């Protein structure tokens with residue numbers, strides 16, 4: 403799970419995460435995309451920015467629409483069902499790498 407810079411991220415698509423900094427601090431959402439090379443994630447419904455949409459073809463109107471902008475991975479934390487936002491550890495169980503909550507040890 404290391405990127406080309408050798409940095410490891412434990413966040414995966416569909417993880418539940420909470421934003422720890424910035425304008426959406428404290429809000430939580432589901433990870434839609436992980437960009438490991440840039441160290442960024444896109445979280446559903448968070449960090450919305452207005453974007454101008456160009457009309458495509460005859461039936462589609464242009465206009466302004468809201469889309470999710472990427473957040474720095476360092477600004478989000480994985481949410482544990484028991485404890486909330488938490489640091490994540492990794493261990494090997496039955497030959498498989500699993501992630502766990504560092505607070506309660508629960509598998510994530």
Ligand SMILES: [Zn+2]
Nearest residue numbers: 482485503506
């Ligand atoms: Zn926990």
